[in-house]
Amino acid sequence: MYPLRSVRDTLPGGRHHYGARGVSDQLEECMTTQPKSARSRLDPEPLPRRDWLGLASLWAAASAFLFATLGMIRLPKAAVLASPSKRFRIHLPENLQPGQAFVPSGRPVAVFRDESGVWALSTICTHLGCIVKPTPAGFECPCHGSHFAADGSVTRGPAPQPLPWLKVSLSGNSLTVDAGAVVPSGSKVSA
Structure with missing residues (x-):
């Protein structure tokens, strides 16, 4: 529409056409004529976006390294606790009646x-390993x-085998039971 616009200079006052001066022209003039206020040395320097992203990635890497190190420090600890010894001492009560379970x-x-003596049975069910009462x-x-x-x-199933008899030894009033050693049924230690 204005083929000569690129060739001709602007009109006086910075306008490209004749007519009333627009509000945007006044705003532009106001912005260019006022001096930019100098920043004080005490004001914190604004952090550019690139620097902020660099610091964020540095913190992320440091926290990942910290958590990995804490995980490795925790590694040497045993995951499984030692089980109690299968061989242990029991003090028999004086009032233990014949045929009564202690x-x-x-x-x-x-x-x-x-x-005829003293004997011990395992109380672990031979079906699925529950503790019998x-x-x-x-x-x-x-x-x-x-x-x-x-x-x-076994008097009633589903247990496939009888409860195992355990190896016992008697010294004085204390009885040593070895829960890891199975003996034939009927093996008793004379009291």
Whole structure:
């Protein structure tokens, strides 16, 4: 529409056409004529975007390194705790009646005494490894209902095998039970 615009100079006052002076022209003049205020040396220097991104990535890398180091420091600790010894001492109570089961706390064994001697049975069910509970008739598994006689034989399944007899040794009034050593059924230590 204005083919000569690029060739001709601007009109006086910085306008490209004749007419009233626009508000945008006044604003532009106001912005260019006022001096820019000098920044004080006490004002913090603005952080450019590139510097901010660099610092953010530095902090991210440092935190990743810190968490990896903490994980490696934690590694040498054992993940599995040592199990208690399978060989332990039990002090038999004086009032243990013949045929009555004595179950020491925290141990998966039951100790019996009769006229012919002392013996111990494992109280771990041979079906799925639950701890059986003593009953007047013997033992009962609370998990799946297996029943065992006082000598460890299965009276009602689903347990496939009898409770194992454990190796015992007697010294004075204390009994040493080796839960890791199975002995034939009927092996008793004379009291």
